[in-house]
Amino acid sequence: VIGGDGSLTGADTFRAEWSSLLAELVKVGGITAEEAKRSSHLNIVGMVGSIDNDFCGTDMTIGTDSALHRIMEIVDAITTTAQSHQRTFVLEVMGRHCGYLALITALACGADWVFIPESPPEDDWEDHLCRRLTEVGRAPVGALSPPPSPLSPPVFPPQTRLGGSRLNIIIVAEGAVDKHGKAITSDDIKTLVVKRLGYDTRVTILGHVQRGGTPSAFDRILGSRMGVEAVMALLEGTPETPACVVSLSGNQAVRLPLMECVQVTKDVTTAMNEGRFDDALKLRGRSFQNNWNVYKLLAHIRPPSTKSGYTLAILNVGAPAAGMNAAVRSTVRIGLIHGHRMLAVHDGFEGLAFGQVEEISWERVGGWTGLGGSKLGTKRTLPKKYFEEISTNISNFGIHGLIIIGGFEAFTGSLELIEGRAKFEELCIPVCVIPATVSNNVPGSDFSIGADTALNTIPTTCDRIKQSAAGTKRRVFIIETMGGFCGYLATMAGLAGGADAAYIYEEHFNIHDLQASLTAGKTSWGTCSRSGPPQQQGCSPQGRGYGSGDPRPGLLLVHPVIFLAQGGTPTPFDRNFGTKMAGSPPPLAGRIFANTADSACLLGMRKRSLVFPPITALKEQTDFEHRIPKEQWWLKLRPILKILAKYHIELDTSEKAHLEHVMRKGMSLEANI
Structure with a gap:
């Protein structure tokens, strides 16, 4: 059963009444006693499909990521018009009982304020909101800032109008309430903003636009993975x-357990109705709490006047990836909140060697979350040939720690350091x-910033190519x-785009495998994904036709999707992932001399946890x-791609998932650091 808590609760009720329904059918002659005996029990497995992500027990429901894509497309468009007209925009998103969409939208666009039902604002929120939009920002909790000198000009936060901002974005969940x-x-x-501040203000209610549109790559893959797991759960089920x-x-x-999740979901609503909002936040899970805490930290806390005395430098290394700028913004602001002096290094290790270093402020990274590419500039140059110059500049600029955001070159460059x-x-x-x-090839982490944005580019291309190919007989497209x-990328894009095959270096193939795939195809068109450089055994994509010995007439067209994957606006996943990953670094400052293995680490996500393995x-x-990890988790998903493409293969079922419990599962990835 695929649906929300209502559909899943109804399915469990149907299961409980199954025996009585069979008895009634036997009584009225609808089925025989033998047929009732063969179907004596009914197993139910649910998959949660809900754009609100309001079902407790899962980090993400099917449909949520696609809804976030629709929302962010609109937010990005509104941001440009708001900036042009110097307006305030209030955007209302879905979420009658859950503020997930509003919260992630606020994180992904750097909104000035967000209203969610799980955590209402304080009683004086009207005054606080107006101060937030116009006046001097508050000092962080626990930080004592000295009063400004009457001779010095007032300093305003950059997000405020007096600080030079030309727009304000406020996100509202449709179920937002106050403390009462x-x-x-x-x-x-x-009405509040217009009456008190006189700002030109507009309201945009997104409504059912959030439900429509093409599913994102994340949702396509999530639905496929959950579907396979649901079938396995049914096959392993017993009457008990x-x-x-x-x-x-x-x-x-x-x-x-289905009813455990349903009960916890209902407990959240009950807690909110009874005014126990702290309990509601806890019941949502640690992932939701972490998102809320990160937003408050980056949007409402201000750097303290007291300094730690430590200087951290941040640089991008390797090829550009969407979400890098979101990670830089988060790193800079978290560092400033801790009182550190933050330096920006332009053009990677080469910039560090040539002294392209400058101090970077809170306001400098404002608005970076939704920008693609690398605002700092990035290069693939490794540091080994510049050791002397890099050492000199580390000393000259007083750098106490390096945060390197990048791909495989960042990993190998750190090893050289x-x-x-x-x-x-x-x-x-x-x-x-x-x-x-974008390649997701850095060891030590299941995911990397930028891979989701690149992945979404490919299925979009596949969808358009399919329309072209379906209208022309005997045509096959190879997408590189x-x-x-x-x-x-090739494997996941093949799974998300419904490709007939995905050819990769990790699984060796030859021209005969390609020919067999085309011969076995039952449709009049086909798409194949192929990753980067490996052109194994005569498999170069430059040729046309099926091969000299193939009697079938046809046309094979190659469509490379290369640098398109590196550009574009970051997806909501990459914005949020980059923000939270960069907001969870190990404590770099405090170690004057670091020469141990654990003083150089990689921040990665493994299964359910954030980990810090030594490089x-x-x-x-x-x-x-070959610039890849020796073991890669996604290879286990390749049989699913082949099964969905109607290949006759067996699925490895040796690893079986066991039934867990909601509270034990509550230790989410952000908690397991």
Whole structure:
């Protein structure tokens, strides 16, 4: 059963009444006693489909990511018009009982304020909101700022109108309320801003636009993965097996008791109705709480006047990836909140060697969340040939730690820095690498910033090509993706785009495999995904036709999707992932001399947890020749692609998921640091 808590509750009720319904059918002659005996029990497995992401027990429901895509497209468009006309926009999104869409939208666009039902504002929220939009920002909680000198000019936060901002964005969930349960509507907020501040204010209610449109790559893959897990749960079920729901926890599919999840979901609504909002936040899960805390930290806290005395430098290394700028913004602001001096290094390690370093402020990174590419500039240059110059500049600028956001070059470059510590003691400073690459080929992490944006580019191309191919008989398209020797993009794009095959380096193939795939195809068109450089055994995509010995007439067309995957606006997933990953670095400051293995680490996501493995420990897990990890989790998904393309293969079912419980599962990926 695919649906929300209402549909899943109804399915469980149907299961409970199954025996009585069979008896009634036997009584009226609808079925025989033998037929009733053969169908004596009914197993129920649920998959949660809801754009609100309001079902407890799962990190993400099917449809939520697509709804976020629709919302962010509109927010990005509104931001440009708001900036041009110097307006305030109040955007109302869905979420009658859950503020997930509003919260993630606020995180992804850097909104000035967000109203969600789980955490209403304080009683004086009207005054606070107006101060937020116009006056001096508040000091962070617990920080004591000295009063400004009467001789010095007032300093205004950059997001405010007096600080030079030309727009304000306020996000409202349709179920937003105050502490007393009174509804806070978008019209109420508009009236407040117009009457008190006189700002030109507009209201946009997105409504059912959020439900429509083409599903995102994340939702296509999530639906496929959850569907496979649901079938496996049914096949393994017994008459005693309770109804379960297939959920996503971090990067893993898990099974949870259906009615436990439904009950916790109802408990959230009950807690909100009774005014127990702290309990409602906790019941939503630690992932939701982490999102809320990160938003408050980045949007409402201001840097303290007292400084820590530490200086951290941030740089991008490798190819550009969408979401890099969101990660830089988060890193800079978190560092400033901790009192550190933050430096921006332009053009990677080369810029660090040539002294292209400058101090970066809170306002400098404002509006960076939704920008693609790399605002700092990035290069693939490795540091080894510039050790002397880099050491000199680390000393000259007083750098106490490096945060490197980038791809495989960031990983290998950090290894070189560790090797250089033996000769240059200036390199004995803490280093943290945050993976950001469209190829998703950095060891130590299941995902990297930028991969989701690149992945969404490919199925969009596939969808359009399919329309062209379907109208022309005997036509096959081969779509070449980025990724080098890593087949992540090709595999996931094939799964999301419904390709007939995905050819990658990790699974060797030849021209005869391609010919067999085309011969076995039952449709009049086909699409194949192929990753980067491997052109194995005469499989170069430059030729036309099926091969000299093939009697079938046809046309084979190649459509490369190369640098398109690196550009564009970051997806909501990459904006949010980059913001939260960069907001969770290990404590770099505080270590004056760092020359141990754990002083240089990589921040990665593994299954359900954020992990900080030492970079040197990842060397054994890496194939440096082909720039890929030796073990890659997504290879286990390739049989699903082939089964959906009607290949006759067997699915490995040796790893079986066990039924867990909601409260035990509550240790989400953000909590397991």
